[in-house]
Amino acid sequence: xxxxxxxxxxxxxxxxxxxxxxxxxxxxxxxxxxxxxxxxxxxxxxxxxxxxxxxxxxxxxxxxxxxxxxxxxxxxxxxxxxxxxxxxxxxxxxxxxxxxxxxxxxxxxxxxxxxxxxxxxxxxxxxxxxxxxxxxxxxxxxxxxxxxxxxxxxxxxxxxxxxxxxxxxxxxxxxxxxxxxxxxxxxxxxxxxxxxxxxxxxxxxxxxxxxxxxxxxxxxxxxxxxxxxxxxxxxxxxxxxxxxxxxxxxxxxxxxxxxxxxxxxxxxxxxxxxxxxxxxxxxxxxxxxxxxxxxxxxxxxxxxxxxxxxxxxxxxxxxxxxxxxxxxxxxxxxxxxxxxxxxxxxxxxxxxxxxxxxxxxxxxxxxxxxxxxxxxxxxxxxxxxxxxxxxxxxxxxxxxxxxxxxxxxxxxxxxxxxxxxxxxxxxxxxxxxxxxxxxxxxxxxxxxxxxxxxxxxxxxxxxxxxxxxxxxxxxxxxxxxxxxxxxxxxxxxxxxxxxxxxxxxxxxxxxxxxxxxxxxxxxxxxxxxxxxxxxxxxxxxxxxxxxxxxxxxxxxxxxxxxxxxxxxxxxxxxxxxxxxxxxxxxxxxxxxxxxxxxxxxxxxxxxx
Ligand SMILES: Cc1cc2nc3c(=O)[nH]c(=O)nc-3n(C[C@H](O)[C@H](O)[C@H](O)COP(=O)(O)OP(=O)(O)OC[C@H]3O[C@@H](n4cnc5c(N)ncnc54)[C@H](O)[C@@H]3O)c2cc1C
Numbered sequence: 219x220x221x222x223x224x225x226x227x228x229x230x231x232x233x234x235x236x237x238x239x240x241x242x243x244x245x246x247x248x249x250x251x252x253x254x255x256x257x258x259x260x261x262x263x264x265x266x267x268x269x270x271x272x273x274x275x276x277x278x279x280x281x282x283x284x285x286x287x288x289x290x291x292x293x294x295x296x297x298x299x300x301x302x303x304x305x306x307x308x309x310x311x312x313x314x315x316x317x318x319x320x321x322x323x324x325x326x327x328x329x330x331x332x333x334x335x336x337x338x339x340x341x342x343x344x345x346x347x348x349x350x351x352x353x354x355x356x357x358x359x360x361x362x363x364x365x366x367x368x369x370x371x372x373x374x375x376x377x378x379x380x381x382x383x384x385x386x387x388x389x390x391x392x393x394x395x396x397x398x399x400x401x402x403x404x405x406x407x408x409x410x411x412x413x414x415x416x417x418x419x420x421x422x423x424x425x426x427x428x429x430x431x432x433x434x435x436x437x438x439x440x441x442x443x444x445x446x447x448x449x450x451x452x453x454x455x456x457x458x459x460x461x462x463x464x465x466x467x468x469x470x471x472x473x474x475x476x477x478x479x480x481x482x483x484x485x486x487x488x489x490x491x492x493x494x495x496x497x498x499x500x501x502x503x504x505x506x507x508x509x510x511x512x513x514x515x516x517x518x519x520x521x522x523x524x525x526x527x528x529x530x531x532x533x534x535x536x537x538x539x540x541x542x543x544x545x546x547x548x549x550x551x552x553x554x555x556x557x558x559x560x561x562x563x564x565x566x567x568x569x570x571x572x573x574x575x576x577x578x579x580x581x582x583x584x585x586x587x588x589x590x591x592x593x594x595x596x597x598x599x600x601x602x603x604x605x606x607x608x609x610x611x612x613x614x615x616x617x618x619x620x621x622x623x624x625x626x627x628x629x630x631x632x633x634x635x636x637x638x639x640x641x642x643x644x645x646x647x648x649x650x651x652x653x654x655x656x657x658x659x660x661x662x663x664x665x666x667x668x669x670x671x672x673x674x675x676x677x678x679x680x681x682x683x684x685x686x687x688x689x690x691x692x693x694x695x696x697x698x699x700x701x702x703x704x705x706x707x708x709x710x711x712x713x714x715x716x717x718x719x720x721x722x723x724x725x726x727x728x729x730x731x732x733x734x735x736x737x738x739x740x741x742x743x744x745x746x747x748x749x750x751x752x753x754x755x756x757x758x759x760x761x762x763x764x765x766x767x768x769x770x771x772x773x774x775x776x777x778x779x780x781x782x783x784x785x786x787x788x789x790x791x792x793x794x795x796x797x798x799x800x801x802x803x804x805x806x807x808x809x810x811x812x813x814x815x816x817x818x819x820x821x822x823x824x825x826x
Contacts, residue, residue, distance in 0.1 A: 313657075315732040318386045319395045319756035320376060322724050324593075324609070328633040333595045333607050338616045346370040346812050347604055347619035349594045352381020353798055354789040355625030356575060357805030358812075359582035360413070365813055365820045370587055371617060373606055375626070377591045379579050382761060383798065385572025386656060386754050391701040393656035393687040394570025395756045398703065400798050402431060402563040404554045407492060409806055409823045410799060417577035419565065428561065437564040438690050440671040445683070445742055450667035455526045456677055467520040474516065478548065479556035490545075490552040493803040494770060494795055496826070497553075502545065505770045509547030510539040525677060533682055535796060536650030536707035536762040546765035546795065566672070568687045568701075571798055597622065597634045599783025621812035624787045625805055627760060628778050631787060639782060646774040647791060649760035651708040651720045655735040656687065658751040662700040663743050674702075674742070681706040681738045699751070704735055707761075723757050731755045762796035770794045786811060 327333055346362065348355045351374030359372050378384055382396040403410045411429055414420040422430040443450045451458060455468070478489055483498025491497045504512065509531060513524065524539070531542045534550050554562060567573035579588075589606070595614075596605040604617040624631055629647060632640040663670055663684075672690075675683035684702040708723060710716035726734070732753050739746045769775055779792045788808035793800035806824055813820045 313732070313736075313750035313753050315728050315753040315755065317728060317757070318754045319384065319654075319758070322757065322759060324375065325759075328593070328595065328630060333593065334612050334614060336614070338605065338614045340615050342371070342615055342617045344369055344371045344617060344619050345816055346621045346623065346809075347617050348372040348623045348625055349604070350374065350381065350625035350627075350789060351376075351379040351579075351588070351590070352625060352789065353383050353571070353575065353578070353801035354805035354808075355381075355623070356578040356582060357413075357802045358623050358625060358788065358809040359584060359587070359805075360578050361806045361809035361823070362813070363582050364823070365809075365818065367813060367818070368587065371619075372582075372584060372588050373592045373594050373604070373617075374588070374590050375593045375609075377609075379588075379590070380572055380575040382758065382796075383571035383575050383801075385569030385575070386756075387569075388656060388658045388701050388752055388754060390658045390699050390751075391688045391691075392567075392569035392572070393701050393703050393754065394572060394654070394685075395656075395754075396570070396652070396654060396758060396761070397798060398570030398685055399437070399564050399566040400571060400574065401554050402429065402565055403799070404488075404492070404560075405429070406488075406825055407799070408825050410492075410802060412823060413578070413581075413802070414565075416581055417574070419577075431563055431565065434690065435565045435567065437566050437672050440669055441564065442673045442675070443668040443671040445665070445667075445674070445676040448666060448742075448744070450665045450669075450674070452668045452671075454529065454673075454675060456522050460522060464520040464522055467518050467523050470516070471518055471523060475548075475551055475556055479552055488552075490549040492553045492797070492799040493793055493807075494549060494553070494800065495793065497549070501548075502771045504548065505543045505545035505772070506768050507544040508540050508767050509542045509544045512544035512547070513539065529675065529682070532707050532709065533705075535765055536652055537709050537764050537766070541709060541711065541764060541766055543765050543767040543770060545770055549795070566685075566690075568690070570687075570703075574798065594626070594634055597785060599635060599639060599785045602784040620784065621815055622785045623805070623808045623812060624785050625789050625801075625808070627789055628787050628791050629760060631782075631785070635782065635785075641780065641782070642774065642777045645713055647769075647778060648713060648716060648764045648766060649791070650710070650716065650762045650764050651723045652758040652761035653706040653708065653723060653731065653734075654703060654756045654758065655731070656701055656703045656754045657684075657735065657739065658753075659700045659702065659746070659749045660751055661698060661749055662686075662688075663702065663746065663749075665743060676742050679738060679741055680708075683742065684739070702739075704738060706738070720759050724759060728755065731757075763791035763794060765794050 346369065348358050348370060351372055355372055356379065359370065362370050384395045386393050386395050405428065411420060419432050419435050420429045421432050424430055440452065442454045443452050444454055444456055446456055446458065481489055483489060483500030485498050487496070487498035489498050489501050513527065518524070527547070528539045530550055531537050531539050531547055535542055535546065539547060591609040593607050593609060594604050595607050597603070602619045602622060604619065604622065605614060606617060607614050629649065670686065673683070673685050682705045684704045687701040687703055708719035710719050732755065735753055735755065736747055736750060775792065775794050779787055786808050788804040790796055790801035790804060793804055803824060810820060810822050
């Protein structure tokens with residue numbers, strides 16, 4: 219859920235209002251048909267898994283730091299009215315529920331050594347092996363095909379492509395399982411613009427040469443609203459009752475961003491760019507500070523402003539401002555150019571970034587170069603051998619490759635390398651867990667105040683609210699009901715807290731998380747329980763790399779990115795930022811490096 223720096227109540231961010239049709243469900247999404255309608259008890263449930271422990275007293279486990287007392291007064295009347303309305307007679311049919319997305323048991327087999335052993339049944343020869351069919355792996359395949367190179371194999375653990383950008387399908391609408399939007403790129407991101415043009419998302423150029431986007435891909439107004447008590451207001455800055463001092467701080471924050479946006483480094487580069495490695499050197503030292511400390515130093519102490527900025531970090535990185543580096547925090551606001559100094563758009567689809575995944579896969583023409591439900595279980599980085607296991611048949615094979623593009627998460631790599639071969643110390647990279655739930659509703663969510671928007675965010679609570687998957691559809695054509703996707707990051711101050719959050723995420727069974735999601739939605743809409751039809755829950759144990767202070771330009775990431783023999787890591791996590799753009803550039807650049815290694819003199823499509 220994006221947030222522009224200037225997304226105050228009166229300044230919603232999407233500048234173009236457009237109606238859209240629903241894209242068809244992707245083949246991947248269809249292939250990923252939910253384990254439904256039978257809401258089987260998970261193994262955890264059968265084993266009598268513990269219910270969610272009471273929230274810990276850590277600051278991260280609590281609601282963001284905005285004091286509710288400051289903001290609740292104005293909302294009291296609305297709260298009373300809605301609560302009264304919610305107390306009417308109701309006989310809701312209980313919703314069905316299913317877990318979707320990666321199966322933790324499958325992923326943990328690499329850690330626990332649960333793959334079949336013994337001789338391989340056959341040997342396969344390829345020039346380039348790509349491990350991982352998320353955005354990075356698909357971008358690598360797309361780049362190889364662009365170069366006319368088709369001697370590669372793409373191996374994906376899951377039965378579907380997409381990784382954290384996968385989509386799902388409810389009867390009412392497709393929906394995201396993770397990533398759900400892409401900000402329109404800065405014009406200097408020519409490689410990404412090229413992809414978007416190939417996918418028909420960029421449809422032309424205006425007189426100034428700026429990209430023009432397919433109207434249906436641009437999020438339609440109203441784009442964002444926030445909730446204080448039960449009262450909804452436009453935008454993502456809780457400005458109701460703002461004091462002159464708070465207004466001054468808001469204006470100062472805007473002016474600060476505008477000045478940084480105009481500034482260029484001594485190297486002539488913009489200060490914050492995508493990929494982040496192309497940013498100017500000028501302000502890289504800010505990576506060693508936390509964003510919270512940076513804001514303190516600027517004297518930006520307004521609770522409202524700090525809530526809005528904290529929300530942006532939790533949303534983009536699954537971290538609080540105290541856990542995010544100042545460079546990464548500013549990068550969120552400035553890397554694509556400051557929103558109000560360019561015609562920026564938020565691009566989204568009902569199935570989220572799964573739409574981009576489908577487009578990449580189609581353009582890469584994978585055919586028999588793709589193996590789904592195939593785990594890479596061991597790699598000899600010097601010989602270029604990969605051992606693979608097909609999950610359905612349990613058949614094992616060995617692939618011989620000249621180059622191996624590791625587009626799977628970096629923390630998995632030491633599990634498949636020979637012992638002692640990974641130069642990266644264990645635990646050097648941290649990942650935030652996330653809970654995501656898509657919910658089919660009988661009616662569109664209501665509320666007092668600002669109308670239902672694409673992005674609907676409560677200022678209280680651990681979750682980030684919900685995005686409306688059915689936002690852009692023509693209501694006349696699609697009838698009643700809606701699908702919303704609820705997002706909840708699970709931040710932690712250190713490795714121990716993150717491990718505890720991850721255990722909590724995986725220990726909860728379907729009934730537990732179904733209740734959790736229902737409660738979170740009920741806190742926003744007291745009468746919503748009777749509207750729930752189906753719930754799809756995805757647990758991401760290692761959802762997002764955390765750009766903590768010192769990561770982006772520090773030694774850990776340098777090591778994480780370095781080639782190991784023939785293996786080149788290239789997923790978004792080795793860039794340090796959990797973004798579509800980083801995965802895309804990681805895959806493209808790794809593919810180009812592999813082509814060079816094979817003696818192909820292919821000019822890079824990536825801008826310097
Ligand atoms: C909840 C959530 C919301 C997000 N929202 C956004 C958003 O709105 N916009 C945005 O830009 N970004 C968002 N992101 C981040 C974005 O999804 C990622 O940065 C990007 O898609 C990562 O792609 P990737 O290919 O680098 O890695 P991944 O998506 O992690 O893909 C890696 C792939 O490798 C596979 N794999 C792992 N091990 C093996 C093995 N041993 N053998 C074979 N295959 C293996 C995995 O199954 C997976 O498919 C979000 C992420 C999450 C979790």
